[in-house]
Amino acid sequence: MSKRKAVLNLEPPAALLKALKKGRSFAIVGHVKPDADTLGASLSMASLIRRLGSGRRIVLANANPVPPHLRFLSDSGKVIAPASREQLRGLDCAIYLECAHPDRAGGIAVASDFRLTINVDHHATGRGFADVNWVEPKASSNSEQVYLLFRKFKFTPTLKEAAWIYAGIVSDTGRFQYSLTSPLTHRAAAELLELGVPHTKIAERLFTIKSIEHLRLLSRSLESLTFHEGGRVAVQRLTRQDFLELDSQAGHTEDIVNYGLAPESVEVSLFFKEEPLRGPGVISVSLRSRGAIDVAAIAKEFGGGGHRNAAGCEIRNLDLPQAQAELLGRVSAVFGQRSFSN
Ligand SMILES: [Mn+2]
Numbered sequence: 001m002s003k004r005k006a007v008l009n010l011e012p013p014a015a016l017l018k019a020l021k022k023g024r025s026f027a028i029v030g031h032v033k034p035d036a037d038t039l040g041a042s043l044s045m046a047s048l049i050r051r052l053g054s055g056r057r058i059v060l061a062n063a064n065p066v067p068p069h070l071r072f073l074s075d076s077g078k079v080i081a082p083a084s085r086e087q088l089r090g091l092d093c094a095i096y097l098e099c100a101h102p103d104r105a106g107g108i109a110v111a112s113d114f115r116l117t118i119n120v121d122h123h124a125t126g127r128g129f130a131d132v133n134w135v136e137p138k139a140s141s142n143s144e145q146v147y148l149l150f151r152k153f154k155f156t157p158t159l160k161e162a163a164w165i166y167a168g169i170v171s172d173t174g175r176f177q178y179s180l181t182s183p184l185t186h187r188a189a190a191e192l193l194e195l196g197v198p199h200t201k202i203a204e205r206l207f208t209i210k211s212i213e214h215l216r217l218l219s220r221s222l223e224s225l226t227f228h229e230g231g232r233v234a235v236q237r238l239t240r241q242d243f244l245e246l247d248s249q250a251g252h253t254e255d256i257v258n259y260g261l262a263p264e265s266v267e268v269s270l271f272f273k274e275e276p277l278r279g280p281g282v283i284s285v286s287l288r289s290r291g292a293i294d295v296a297a298i299a300k301e302f303g304g305g306g307h308r309n310a311a312g313c314e315i316r317n318l319d320l321p322q323a324q325a326e327l328l329g330r331v332s333a334v335f336g337q338r339s340f341s342n
Helices: 014-022 036-051 142-152 159-172 183-194 199-208 212-223 240-245 295-301 320-341
Strands: 025-029 057-061 093-097 116-121 132-135 226-228 233-238 268-274 282-289 310-316
Touching: 014 116, 014 132, 014 142, 025 036, 036 057, 036 093, 036 142, 036 159, 116 142, 142 159, 142 183, 159 183, 159 199, 212 233, 212 240, 233 320, 268 320, 282 295, 282 320, 295 310, 295 320, 310 320
Parallel strands: 025 057, 025 093, 093 116, 116 132, 233 268
Antiparallel strands: 226 233, 268 282, 282 310
16 A cells, blocks of 8 residues: 555634734734745735725835745735834734744834734744744645635635745745645645646746846856865855845845756755845845754754755854855754764
């Protein structure tokens, strides 16, 4: 008999359903530097709340602007981005979407400003910091969690809602390839396709179309590629100087780290970026791994977080070579522990 994978059944907690039904006004905030999942989940969550009762105030907000390549998402212009703390004052309830800590929202939603806080997250490093928490590390994406809420309330998504949710799922699963892609994820995607989601258009927007600026940054970053630990670790970087020379403001650099995983020998890929718009001394690090190496645990040691195979952190008060040495040191230590325990 063939072995079937246990059916994944992710249940939103009753307290969450109640809070969404009863609340009178909501701030919906995603994490800084919003991606397709955070935006897809924010927009569809707002729509869900609207369906649960009219006359309620809902403010969608993010600390950073919606990046140009995600502005194709319907109503993304309705997200106040960049928003300030003042713009969310007077709202009863804050819903944090995929924020391991309220600070991940970039300081725009301070928990004490609200009567009730809700935290919906799918990261293993997520924590129950809010009054109502649904942290589900088995969910492929935050948008999949919102899809489950639609299902729980027996709402059929409209085409617009379906497209938001689909964009979040397909982007956070890396087109259904990452480890958290489950039978449930595919069933959700199948239902969204049945509803008519323009999946080729969404895929083209998310994965194919890149700006010339992005290609130049990618090219520059690939030139910096070095390998360590006998080819098991790939390191890339973009410096402040690179951004200056390429006349790039912030640049969309999200997927550059994935190229480091291309050689078969590589188990960990690191990408260091001297943040061009964040003042000196802020280095953001993206980490990817294949197999058992838990890069979320490494990122967590530096105040970041994420998933086993995809994580990120920010390093301050170190220059780029120091930051690189620190991170590489931690990765080497993890390799050392593994060979010791084998
Ligand atoms: Mn996500």
